[in-house]
Amino acid sequence: MSDAFIRTARAALVLAACTMPGRADILYVGNEGNNTIEKFATDGTDLGTFASNPTADGAFTLGLAFDSAANLYVTYPNLTTNVVKYSATGTYLFSFGSLSYVEGVAFGKDGNLYVAETANNKVEKFSPGGNDLGAFAGGVSLPRGIAFDTAGNLYVANSGNNTIEKFSSNGTDLGVFAGFPLNGPYGLAFDAAGNLFVSNLQSWDIDKFSPTGTFLGTFAHGDVFISSGMGVPYGLAFDSAGNLYAANSNSSIEKFSPTGTDLGHFAADSNGPRYIAFTDDSGKPLPLPPGIAAASVQINFVTPYAPGQFQLRVTGAPGTNYAIQVTTNLDPPAVSWVSLFTSNSPTGTFEFLDLQATNPVRFYRAISQ
Numbered sequence: 454m455s456d457a458f459i460r461t462a463r464a465a466l467v468l469a470a471c472t473m474p475g476r477a478d479i480l481y482v483g484n485e486g487n488n489t490i491e492k493f494a495t496d497g498t499d500l501g502t503f504a505s506n507p508t509a510d511g512a513f514t515l516g517l518a519f520d521s522a523a524n525l526y527v528t529y530p531n532l533t534t535n536v537v538k539y540s541a542t543g544t545y546l547f548s549f550g551s552l553s554y555v556e557g558v559a560f561g562k563d564g565n566l567y568v569a570e571t572a573n574n575k576v577e578k579f580s581p582g583g584n585d586l587g588a589f590a591g592g593v594s595l596p597r598g599i600a601f602d603t604a605g606n607l608y609v610a611n612s613g614n615n616t617i618e619k620f621s622s623n624g625t626d627l628g629v630f631a632g633f634p635l636n637g638p639y640g641l642a643f644d645a646a647g648n649l650f651v652s653n654l655q656s657w658d659i660d661k662f663s664p665t666g667t668f669l670g671t672f673a674h675g676d677v678f679i680s681s682g683m684g685v686p687y688g689l690a691f692d693s694a695g696n697l698y699a700a701n702s703n704s705s706i707e708k709f710s711p712t713g714t715d716l717g718h719f720a721a722d723s724n725g726p727r728y729i730a731f732t733d734d735s736g737k738p739l740p741l742p743p744g745i746a747a748a749s750v751q752i753n754f755v756t757p758y759a760p761g762q763f764q765l766r767v768t769g770a771p772g773t774n775y776a777i778q779v780t781t782n783l784d785p786p787a788v789s790w791v792s793l794f795t796s797n798s799p800t801g802t803f804e805f806l807d808l809q810a811t812n813p814v815r816f817y818r819a820i821s822q
Contacts, residue, residue, distance in 0.1 A: 477734040478692045483514040483527065486704065486725025490514060490527065490543075493706070493720045495692070504543040516558035517688075517730040518566065519738040520581055525730075526566055528555040536568060536579065549583030557598040557641075557728065562605040562622065569596040569609065576609060576620075590620045598688065598728070600641040600649070602664075608649060610638040617641070617651060617662075630666045640728070642689035642697065644711070652686035652699060659686055659699060659709075672713045673699070688728035700726035767819045768802045775819045777805050790818065 480493040481503060488506035493499055506514065506529070516528035523541035536550040536558070553572035560566055566579045567589060576596060578589040594613030601607055605622035608630060617638060619630040630649075637654035644650065647664035650672060659673040673686075686707070687700040695711040698719060706726060708719040732738050767775050774797055778790040796803040807815075 478694075479732050479734055480690070480692075480698065480706070480720070481517055481525070481730045481732065482700065482706065482720065482723050482726045483517050483688075483728045484724040485513045485515065485727045486723075488514050489724070490517070490525070490539075491720075491723060497719045499720065502543075504539045504545070514727070515556050516569070516728045518558040518560055519730060519732055520560055520566075521564070521738070523732060523737055524581075526558055528558055528568065530554045530556070530571075536566070536583070538583070547583065550577065550579060550585065552577060557596065557600075557610070559599045559601055559607075561601055561607070567599060567601075567607065569593075569599050571595055571597065574613070576607065589624050590618070590626070592626060593618055597639045598641040598652075600643060602643060602647060608641055610641055610651065612637055612639060612654065617649070617666075619666075631660075631662045631668065634668070634671075635660060640687055640689035640699070642691055644691055644697075645695060650689055650697060652689055654685050654687075657685060659689070659697070672697070673707075673709055673715065687726065690729045690731050692731055693733070698729060700729050702726075762806060762808050763815075764804060764806045765817060766802070766804045767796065774798075775803075778818050779807070780816050 477495050479500070482491045482493065484491055490503045491499065492501060492503045504525070513529065513531065514527055515530060518526045520526065525539045527537045527539065529535045529537060532548065534548040534551055535555050537548045538546045540546055550568060552568065552570045554570070555568050556571050557569040558566060564581060565586060566581060568577045568579065570577050574591065574593050574595065575588045576590040576593065576599060578586040580586060590607060590609060593609050594611040596609045597612045598610040599607060606627070607620040609618045609620070611618055615632065615635045615638060616629045617631040617635070619627040621627055631651070635651060635653060636656040638651045639654050640652040642650045648669065649662045651660045651662065653660065658671050661669040661672040663669055685702040687702065690698050692698065696716070697709045699707045701707050704723050704725055705718040706720040706723060706729065708716040710716055765777065767777070774795060776792055777794040778792050780790050793807060794805045
């Protein structure tokens with residue numbers, strides 16, 4: 454979680470920004486080879502099996518997506534009801550969705566779950582409780598991985614025609630976001646700057662595209678994967694430090710620095726990994742894209758309306774809610790912050806008027822939710 458704060462002291466104003474202490478990342482891996490979901494610590498230590506196939510019919514594990522309560526939703530293409538919900542501790546809760554061969558899953562800003570129905574060339578929308586809300590996006594071609602940007606737009610990897618299709622938050626098809634040189638696009642992941650990374654099944658590489666769809670080059674080349682024993686890059690995910698992880702068909706996870714340096718095998722004891730996902734060690738999903746709210750949130754003093762009144766303006770990441778909090782003293786070891794207001798601005802920018810600023814020194818902060 455990140456925040457920005459200001460101090461008002463009569464006519465004086467101090468602006469500052471800070472980052473709250475981070476939490477350790479936990480990587481979850483969907484293993485097609487043994488139908489399990491494995492957990493790994495930040496150093497690659499295997500933390501054991503989080504969940505196993507809830508049936509005995511040989512279902513194999515593919516897409517992974519966490520909701521805001523740290524429940525995990527998993528796609529099992531060959532189950533009759535092929536989306537399964539697990540609790541934050543890995544307990545099987547229920548299954549839903551009778552779809553035709555499902556793969557990638559992602560939660561939208563509306564809190565609903567979106568599922569790539571590969572065999573029927575569409576993306577289906579479900580409530581967190583499993584109610585089918587209908588087709589959200591059609592006209593795609595063998596969709597695999599899907600991902601949302603911070604504005605709520607959906608991106609779909611079309612493995613059938615080697616493109617990435619973009620849809621608005623209401624399902625309007627915004628056209629082809631990226632094409633050449635994609636070759637069997639599969640996994641999708643956004644970095645903190647909003648660049649989109651795409652794994653390719655046919656060329657064994659990972660391509661990078663700008664937020665506007667401009668090809669920025671090959672981030673990781675096929676020869677790197679071959680030399681490391683990697684067969685095919687599947688699912689992608691970023692950790693909170695900006696490192697990129699790729700599921701390897703050789704039963705390991707390859708790790709890359711933010712600049713594309715191959716950092717080697719992160720986890721060498723996976724079993725046919727396909728899709729991967731990160732949470733922090735409290736079980737909460739990492740922001741998407743990671744760190745973008747922390748990099749952009751600012752809080753500024755606008756003007757006093759009258760004695761004891763201050764107007765503040767918060768500018769943050771689009772689609773991110775922020776809470777305004779206040780305290781009168783930052784000296785004690787345990788500072789007590791009081792919430793004043795929570796925004797619901799889709800732009801991430803809003804103003805707040807504090808009518809109770811009677812103390813000569815008040816500290817304000819805006820915290821991303």
